[in-house]
Amino acid sequence: MALNRRAVFTGLAVAGSGGLSPRAGASAGDDGEPSPSAPPGADPRRLARDESFWGRVAAQFRVSPEFTNLENGYYGIMPLPVLREYERQSRRLNEENSHLLRGAYKTVEYPRARARVAEVAGVAPDEVALTRCGTEALQNLIAGYNRLRPGDAVMYCRLDYHSAIYAMNWLKGRRGVDVVAIDLPEPHTEQAILDHYARQLRNHPTVELLLLTHMNNRTGLVSPVAALVDLARRRSVDVIVDACHSFGQLDFRLPDLGADFVACCLHKWTHAPLDTGFLYIRSERLGDVDPCFGDETYPADDIRSRVHSGTTVGEVLE
Template sequence: MGFDVARARAETPGCETVIHLANGGAGLMPAPVLKAVKDHLDLEAQIGGYEARRARDKEVEGLYESAARYFNCSTDEIASVENATVAWDMAFYSMSFKPGDRILTAAAEYASNYIAYLQVAKRTGAVVEVVPNDNSGQLDVKALENMIDSRVKLISVTHVPTNGGLVNPAAAIGKVARAAGIPYLLDACQSFGQMKLDMQEIGCDMASVTGRKYMRGPRGTGLLYVRKSMLDKLEPPFLDLHSALWTGPDSYEMQPNAKRFENWEKYVAGQIGLKTAIDYAMGWGIDAIEARVTELADGFRDKLSAIPGVTVRDLGEKRCGIVTFTRDGVEPEAIMATMTANKINCSVSRITSTRIDMTQRGLEKVLRTGVHYYNNDAELDRFLEVLESVK
């Protein structure tokens, strides 16, 4: 039985007004998620914020249960935070480094993460090293293996980069990390919602995600996964009365679970919306979503490649729903402006977001699209029609 695209579109209000190919930035919320967020905001307005939170305790706590099902982990290993940046930073800045310690990362690492590496290297004397790519453009797992020594204190990799459809081999990296006993942090911001993320299969110790991209949740939501065996090795860079208990005038105790990475204030409507989004995605089936998105993206790349002067820029043995390209003699901003005028959403990814990778490939910027399961062939054909009109 094929994917019910008609139902997906009927349950996505935005499909009536725009061709949305910016799912790598923020997916269109489906109607159930939109309703969940609005209903809670209405309740807050009617009875008060604290009171509304107490009334929806089951739904909020259900977020941890839904996330644990998606990640195949325990609810104690999940923290609910404001966004993927906070999730990633809370994990990374909980690590301790000293002079000479090595941080291994990928060429397609996201700017925010790399800036954090540089800051910690400046403060501590640790060293940041980029693992080479293999011939397909993904991280070379054999090269990673060969770089391992006693000074490597962290392997930190972006699963799907912001500037292309590459899917780095997360599980193979996990095998290397586990064999060497090295902590492994995965930025799964852009893979969450478009593919399975089984933490037991991947083998990472920490993983950060956002709700707003392929999971189709509300903005201002994120999750951090921390493996139980890693929890007691990490103290968050800051604590509050939610993440820790003030046990005496000169003492405190951190939460015994991943909630030690949270803080007290929460976007409760967003938490309920994210729970709804995860449940909604799992209702479709994550494998079915990945198959649908991959099929759409592969077909889109083929059609783009058939246009004279267009070069698809996606790397890797495995590729996902993000599709990037350049066109000879035409700036990506000009393409984006024309698309916007035709009610088609896309974006431009620049060297400042993935400097190492873009420099290695001699690129300054690419036009970024991201297909999702609710997109259809007619929308992609319309994009191609408008693209050919851009001079």
């Protein structure tokens, strides 16, 4: 049976505590509280008005009574089962220290956590590398993309994520490319967006790399990424997709986007611990992204060489 995201990220106390896997049999209900889950085939409109269901969801979280938090996209806090597993794994890490990190974690538990993330994403484990966050994933993909030459151009929308924009701007000095920044047309209809990108790519024929945001962090706009990727591919333009917000909110697998390079965050809407994300590179395209800072911990044909975070959640070095 295919894993769903709730099953994975309930136990993904994971990368936030060293990528450690949950104890055998752990589930959302192991803390003695009912795990809220919608019955199969439930009408989403009726479920949205079901106060008893949402009451069970709310009971999974402990929040401060001192204020009302309206910003959940920055960090989606851990529900109680995840928090308790995270605390258990933190204690375990402190007790077992490097014996754990250089042993079972490195050889068994990290690969298992990565494989579970890959299964949910619908891709192969060797196409996924865990990162500290979606920002790191975006930066590594943008900075490492090595097919740019002086005189080429890269393109982004001014509504894209600010850290990704900074990295795209940085390519001007790093790769000697031109940087094209565009705005989206109003109204933001699917056809208007498609027509606008087609026009912009036609007007800027030297563009070789395009940054696309699946779900915007400021407005919530969902762009027709799959169609845009196809549009760009027909012009031989590569695309890096920012799926940091969409991965936890929309029902899709990474192959549905059609992109070869995707960045995702796990500590937003999936409620995994802080310091968790991943990047995806389609296996045939791995050579088009350089190892991070000349990493030699892993061979060049291992996607983990595209992330070098030191001794932290996602990576444990030799």
